[in-house]
Amino acid sequence: MTSLATVITGASSGIGEALAHLFAPEQQPLVLVARRKEKLDELAKTLNNKHGVKVHVIALDLEQVGAAAELMNAIANLNLSVDTLVNNAGFGVSAPFAKADGAKLSGMMQLNMVTLTELTHLALPAMLERKHGRIMNIASVVAFQPCPYFAVYAASKAYVLSFTEALAAEISDRGILVTAVCPGSTNTEFHSVANSKGSFADKIAESPVMVAEEAYKALNNGKTVIVTGLMNKPVPVISRIVPRKTMTWAVAKMLGK
Ligand SMILES: NC(=O)c1ccc[n+]([C@@H]2O[C@H](COP(=O)([O-])OP(=O)(O)OC[C@H]3O[C@@H](n4cnc5c(N)ncnc54)[C@H](OP(=O)(O)O)[C@@H]3O)[C@@H](O)[C@H]2O)c1
Numbered sequence: 001m002t003s004l005a006t007v008i009t010g011a012s013s014g015i016g017e018a019l020a021h022l023f024a025p026e027q028q029p030l031v032l033v034a035r036r037k038e039k040l041d042e043l044a045k046t047l048n049n050k051h052g053v054k055v056h057v058i059a060l061d062l063e064q065v066g067a068a069a070e071l072m073n074a075i076a077n078l079n080l081s082v083d084t085l086v087n088n089a090g091f092g093v094s095a096p097f098a099k100a101d102g103a104k105l106s107g108m109m110q111l112n113m114v115t116l117t118e119l120t121h122l123a124l125p126a127m128l129e130r131k132h133g134r135i136m137n138i139a140s141v142v143a144f145q146p147c148p149y150f151a152v153y154a155a156s157k158a159y160v161l162s163f164t165e166a167l168a169a170e171i172s173d174r175g176i177l178v179t180a181v182c183p184g185s186t187n188t189e190f191h192s193v194a195n196s197k198g199s200f201a202d203k204i205a206e207s208p209v210m211v212a213e214e215a216y217k218a219l220n221n222g223k224t225v226i227v228t229g230l231m232n233k234p235v236p237v238i239s240r241i242v243p244r245k246t247m248t249w250a251v252a253k254m255l256g257k
Contacts, residue, residue: 001079002079002080002081003029003079003080003081004028004029004080004081004082004083005028005029005030005031005056005075005078005080005081005082005083005084006023006026006028006029006030006031006083006084006086007030007031007033007071007075007082007084007085007086007119007123008020008023008030008031008032008033008086008088009033009034009062009086009087009088009089009115009119010033010034010088010089010090010138011032011033011034011040011043011088012032012034012035012036012039012040012043013034013036013039013188013189014186014188014189014190014208015088015138015183015186015188015208015211015212015215016034016086016088016089017043017208018208018209018211018212018213019086019088019136019212019215019216020032020043020047021047021209021212022212022213022216023084023086023216024047024050024051024053024055025051025053026053027051027052027053028053028083028084029053029054029055029056029080030044030047030053030054030055030056031055031056031057031058031075031078031080032044032055032056032057032058033058033059033060033062033071033089034059034060034089035059035060035061036059037057037059040057040058040059041057043055044056044057056078056080058071058074058075060074062089062111062115063107063108063110063111063115064110065110065114067115068114068115068118068119068121068122069118069122071119072119072122072123081126082123082126082127082133083127083130083132083133083134084133084134084135084136085119085120085123085133085134085135085136086136086138087115087116087119087120087135087136087137087138087160088136088138089111089115090108090111090112090116090138090156091108091111091112091153091190091193091194092108092150092153092190092193092194092196093105093108093150093152093153093194093195094149094150094153094194094195094196094199094255095149095195096149097151097152100152105152108152108153108156109152109156112153112156112157112159112160113156113159113160116137116160116163117163120135120137120167123135124171124176127175127176128171128174128176130175131174131175131176132175132176133175133176133177134176134177134178134179134219134220135164135167135176135177135178135179136179136181136215136219137160137163137164137178137179137180137181138160138181138183138215139157139158139160139161139164139180139181139182140153140154140157140160140182140183140184141182141183141184141227141232141235142154142157142158143157143158143160143161143162143180143182144158144161144182144235144236144239145239145244145247145248145251146244146247146248146251147248147251147255148248148251148252148255148256149252149255149256150194150196150255153194157182160180161180161182161225164178164179164180164224164225165180165224165225168180168224172222172224177219177220177222178224179215179218179219179223179224179225179226180224180225180226181211181214181215181218181226181228182225182226182227182228182232182235182236183206183211183215183228183229183232184204184206184227184228184229184231184232184235185201185202185204185205185206186205186206186207186208186211187205187206187207187208188205188208191205199255200254200255201254201255204231206228206229206231210228210229211228211229214226214228214229215228
């Protein structure tokens with residue numbers, strides 16, 4: 001018999017790991033996905049000991065073309081169907097665009113946008129059939145304006161925000177909750193991976209537990225977009241009021257290398 005499951009990508013650290021702690025008490029089997037299997041195994045053990053929940057680990061590189069289909073097949077082979085999908089895995093590249101590593105940029109676009117979209121597309125039919133499901137997509141506050149020196153990353157998160165809002169409008173009356181989460185700078189492995197350690201954004205980073213708690217609450221309350229962290233709440237309004245060119249100039253000054 002097929003059971004319903006909560007799938008969290010990028011659960012081996014940061015926001016994804018914090019989210020796993022919040023979904024675990026729901027007692028729905030969890031599927032944790034990332035590349036570092038040992039970290040996922042450790043988290044699975046902790047969650048199982050604490051909550052008695054069944055936790056499956058799938059170690060997979062979601063930057064690879066076809067990874068979404070591979071993951072969905074692996075989930076089906078466990079006799080599970082996705083009831084809650086948390087598209088959290090993602091990373092940033094901080095560099096002047098001309099100097100950024102091209103392969104890294106391509107991998108980032110594949111992970112942040114393509115895999116996220118394909119997973120949603122593959123998981124949605126069964127949710128629609130059941131008239132029940134939840135989709136949480138992790139965007140960012142950088143989704144609201146262009147970000148020089150994080151140009152491709154910010155554009156990828158603008159995609160996630162736009163896609164998620166549009167999807168929510170299409171299916172919000174079909175029993176499926178859809179939320180785009182827009183965290184500000186968060187104290188995770190993000191800045192080490194993005195090469196932005198020590199930057200202004202890194203210095204003002206907030207707790208991943210706080211981000212996860214706000215995100216989880218927003219999803220269950222049916223909010224389409226949540227900007228987490230008090231300091232970040234005004235960002236969408238400011239970016240509508242201040243001319244885009246001025247905002248972009250200010251961000252360039254803040255993030256300039
Ligand atoms: N931290 C921030 O300032 C911030 C702000 C706004 C939005 N966000 C977004 O929040 C999400 C979570 O990031 P985080 O801050 O928690 O950073 P993090 O600690 O670096 O976590 C990123 C997660 O994504 C996974 N991941 C990365 N590349 C992967 C790949 N190729 N295949 C599978 N999994 C992969 C990582 O696992 P493995 O390395 O084990 O694969 C890890 O579990 C991302 O989408 C990020 O863009 C972060």
